[in-house]
Amino acid sequence: MPTYSLKVNGTTHQVEADADTPILWVLRDQLDLVGTKFGCGIAQCGACTIHLNGEAVRSCILTISQVTDQEITTIEGLSEKGDHPVQVAWKELDVPQCGYCQAGQIMTASALLDRNQNPSEAEIKQAMHGNLCRCATYNRIVKAVQKAANS
Amino acid sequence: MTRISSTIDRRSFLKVSSLAGGGMLIGFNFLTACKSDVQPPVNIADLNFNDFNAFIQIADNGMVTIFSPNPEIGQGVKTAMPMIIAEELDVPWDHVFVKQAGLDTDNFTRQVAGGSQSIRFGWDSLRETGATARQMLVNAAAARWGVKPAECSTSEGVITGPGGESLHYGEVVREAAQLEVPDNVSLKDPSEFKIIGNDAINVDIDEIITGKPLFGLDYKKEGMVYASVLRPPSFGQTLDSFDDTAAKAVNGVQEVVRFGDKVAVIANNTWAAIKGKRMLKAEWKDGEKMESSSDHDQLLSDLLDGSDFETLREDGDISKAFAEADQVIERTYTSPFLPHNCMEPMNFFGEVTDDKVTLVGPIQTPEGTRSGVAKLLERPEESITIDMTRMGGGFGRRLYGDFVMEVAEIADKIRKPVKLIYTREDDMTAGIYRPAIKYRIAASVKDGEITGYHLKEAAINRNMYNLIPNFFPAGAIANYKVDVANYQSNISTGAWRAPYTNFLAFAEQSFFDELFEIMGADPIQTRLDLLEKVKGTTDEKIEYSPERLQNVIRMAVEKSGWGTQKEGVHQGFVAYYCHNTHVAEVADVVMENDMPVVKKVTCVVDCGILVNPTGARNQVEGGVIDGVGHAMYGDFSFDKGRPGYKNFDTYRLIRMKEAPEVVSHFVKNDLSPTGLGEPALPPAGGAVANAVYKATGKRLTSQPFIEALRQQSEKEIKG
Numbered sequence A: 001m002p003t004y005s006l007k008v009n010g011t012t013h014q015v016e017a018d019a020d021t022p023i024l025w026v027l028r029d030q031l032d033l034v035g036t037k038f039g040c041g042i043a044q045c046g047a048c049t050i051h052l053n054g055e056a057v058r059s060c061i062l063t064i065s066q067v068t069d070q071e072i073t074t075i076e077g078l079s080e081k082g083d084h085p086v087q088v089a090w091k092e093l094d095v096p097q098c099g100y101c102q103a104g105q106i107m108t109a110s111a112l113l114d115r116n117q118n119p120s121e122a123e124i125k126q127a128m129h130g131n132l133c134r135c136a137t138y139n140r141i142v143k144a145v146q147k148a149a150n151s
Numbered sequence B: 001m002t003r004i005s006s007t008i009d010r011r012s013f014l015k016v017s018s019l020a021g022g023g024m025l026i027g028f029n030f031l032t033a034c035k036s037d038v039q040p041p042v043n044i045a046d047l048n049f050n051d052f053n054a055f056i057q058i059a060d061n062g063m064v065t066i067f068s069p070n071p072e073i074g075q076g077v078k079t080a081m082p083m084i085i086a087e088e089l090d091v092p093w094d095h096v097f098v099k100q101a102g103l104d105t106d107n108f109t110r111q112v113a114g115g116s117q118s119i120r121f122g123w124d125s126l127r128e129t130g131a132t133a134r135q136m137l138v139n140a141a142a143a144r145w146g147v148k149p150a151e152c153s154t155s156e157g158v159i160t161g162p163g164g165e166s167l168h169y170g171e172v173v174r175e176a177a178q179l180e181v182p183d184n185v186s187l188k189d190p191s192e193f194k195i196i197g198n199d200a201i202n203v204d205i206d207e208i209i210t211g212k213p214l215f216g217l218d219y220k221k222e223g224m225v226y227a228s229v230l231r232p233p234s235f236g237q238t239l240d241s242f243d244d245t246a247a248k249a250v251n252g253v254q255e256v257v258r259f260g261d262k263v264a265v266i267a268n269n270t271w272a273a274i275k276g277k278r279m280l281k282a283e284w285k286d287g288e289k290m291e292s293s294s295d296h297d298q299l300l301s302d303l304l305d306g307s308d309f310e311t312l313r314e315d316g317d318i319s320k321a322f323a324e325a326d327q328v329i330e331r332t333y334t335s336p337f338l339p340h341n342c343m344e345p346m347n348f349f350g351e352v353t354d355d356k357v358t359l360v361g362p363i364q365t366p367e368g369t370r371s372g373v374a375k376l377l378e379r380p381e382e383s384i385t386i387d388m389t390r391m392g393g394g395f396g397r398r399l400y401g402d403f404v405m406e407v408a409e410i411a412d413k414i415r416k417p418v419k420l421i422y423t424r425e426d427d428m429t430a431g432i433y434r435p436a437i438k439y440r441i442a443a444s445v446k447d448g449e450i451t452g453y454h455l456k457e458a459a460i461n462r463n464m465y466n467l468i469p470n471f472f473p474a475g476a477i478a479n480y481k482v483d484v485a486n487y488q489s490n491i492s493t494g495a496w497r498a499p500y501t502n503f504l505a506f507a508e509q510s511f512f513d514e515l516f517e518i519m520g521a522d523p524i525q526t527r528l529d530l531l532e533k534v535k536g537t538t539d540e541k542i543e544y545s546p547e548r549l550q551n552v553i554r555m556a557v558e559k560s561g562w563g564t565q566k567e568g569v570h571q572g573f574v575a576y577y578c579h580n581t582h583v584a585e586v587a588d589v590v591m592e593n594d595m596p597v598v599k600k601v602t603c604v605v606d607c608g609i610l611v612n613p614t615g616a617r618n619q620v621e622g623g624v625i626d627g628v629g630h631a632m633y634g635d636f637s638f639d640k641g642r643p644g645y646k647n648f649d650t651y652r653l654i655r656m657k658e659a660p661e662v663v664s665h666f667v668k669n670d671l672s673p674t675g676l677g678e679p680a681l682p683p684a685g686g687a688v689a690n691a692v693y694k695a696t697g698k699r700l701t702s703q704p705f706i707e708a709l710r711q712q713s714e715k716e717i718k719g
Ligand code: FES
Pocket: A037, A038, A039, A040, A041, A042, A043, A044, A045, A046, A047, A048, A049, A058, A059, A060, A061
């Protein structure tokens, strides 16, 4: 099995895996970073969203060989103390229900705010449209993104 | 402070012990009395959830910990429970911690009793328990000071005596634990509540937003392997043969095991297990019964046309009313199957050794599942433990332990700790679906009055219907009948969020809307008038309260601006009772690009006392959007037993841009709280359908609505 060098949350890891292994499973199974969730495996739900060089991407369809030596950030590395403005807003507005989709939602939202500090409601909805929430916390997600943008 | 004395014999459901390490421990049950000969342990390490549903520890420093094995599926019970305890115990909310007993520690006796208890069941016993503990602490302080307990007061975890002397709870716990459990404690008057009724953020919020391991899928154990299972692709098929050569060649695949008609690929990581499963080549044999949704549709229609019904309720004489009527209106409503699609796919951990079976994961019915595993593996129940994790959604799916049985069987065969993981495709195609159902509703009208109402149901694998015939309009119409018929299918079906009412509410409430229109009657006033007739009923079977339903109707009219909406906004109205809660909803629909779009839903809820308003609003927002989403898009079908959808590329769940704004209002009263996980969902579909009618002139009689609308416009084009 080939070895890949991965930069995750600022730390470099050497990981042995097949070239076609989605980075999602490397994070979860090998690096013990289970905050990134599995929901569909085909880039349709957003539960697995991570940042690749600052962009929100679906880790379930990105293979390890595609991300070697690039900057990966997962929910565990979004902030040191869980106090990224998006996390703070999520807490203040009590967004989660079951909570399963929320790491993906937070990663998508934080990437949006990195490139657009003052998104309109329509822009927020557009950016978040790819992240399913089966508990349907959509109303609160919009408000939390607005709150994070204003903070 | 006003206190209400309580008459429940609390000695029967709670017991107190003095902890060896200091502090007092109260063990209690929600619904049943404790066995008379059991005592809570003197060490936290020995907590035993066979005899008690939960424990409360009050430590020497005054901190309160609730130990509960009940998991969280997203309904906020884990947050509401300590609020109730803190309220009656009179301690600051941030002095109370909840620990989910069982997981990640060998300190607990891992025997779990009690599935997810809703606030409705826990309310009285949680209050009683908090109040009893408070009283014992007061009694201990009073004894130390030589004063009467009645002369002492409590606030924020501190007891104050008549002379102004004070002790915090932690200072008297040792003495309190030695006292008899008092049999006359008093509860707070709801007007005195300081914690209940105020927003409390989800107790697991920090773990959730930082991605800590919480869910079944996150659970790991040293040396654990991963399993992915190939199941018959169609209901009714069995496994004939399989070839695992290619699967075994996948890097990381350890072994391939057959069990029954399924084949498990075991690997040292999830990806290898999934890949290995895809490489399996299997031959399947069709059984005698290979069912298709088109056949079901015909079979259910035939049942409705036939006479093979079980009658669940009959008032007056429906045939006479129909025969004498000026007009009889009849409509038929059709629903598809639905998968649950919990965001966290089914998964479970299992390990089987010669003398022990350890199972860990997201399941709502640990006891029943444990018995099932005991039978399956032919082992005594005592040798089996099931620990519950947080669940990434439930919606009814995790009431069924089929996936736990699978992992138990696999673990028994391979004798290694193993995690079974469903892919989304597995989850959607090996479901326990909401059954497809048809309702036929007929009403007779004479002299402008509704004289008869006949509800007929034809369902796949019918069960759990017994209370529904006593919902509105039972009691309001003199001649009333509910008939049900069943078709037994080999497609596995079960409870789906708000069983039965999730579709019935749409059928009945659309029917009323059309009926009232045909009668030239006002939809609001006619509902109020019908409910007026139920007031003072002596029929104890009637489930709903006409007063409470009228009240939510009036409030919804006011809050939604009913009848005063802006040009271009079309409103649909529904009032419904189910799951012990009274709800009225108004949907606002506008036309965009010739398609009706749901912009807003106003929801008025009477669920008794609101324990945690932010949690309650979250449930209502989610329930309404879920109801709108499944009514609009939810579809599922089978072709010769093969599921028609596999993943979210074709299966449509409601997404951000389609989600309406939900505005929720709660009736204020002092009645015991009722559940909120379900009741906001059923009315949503009807409210949307009634609004769509106003917007388009089209009556919807089947779900999903987008499909019904598409068919209707096709018909129009064809002429
Ligand atoms: S798991 Fe990657 S988008 Fe669904």
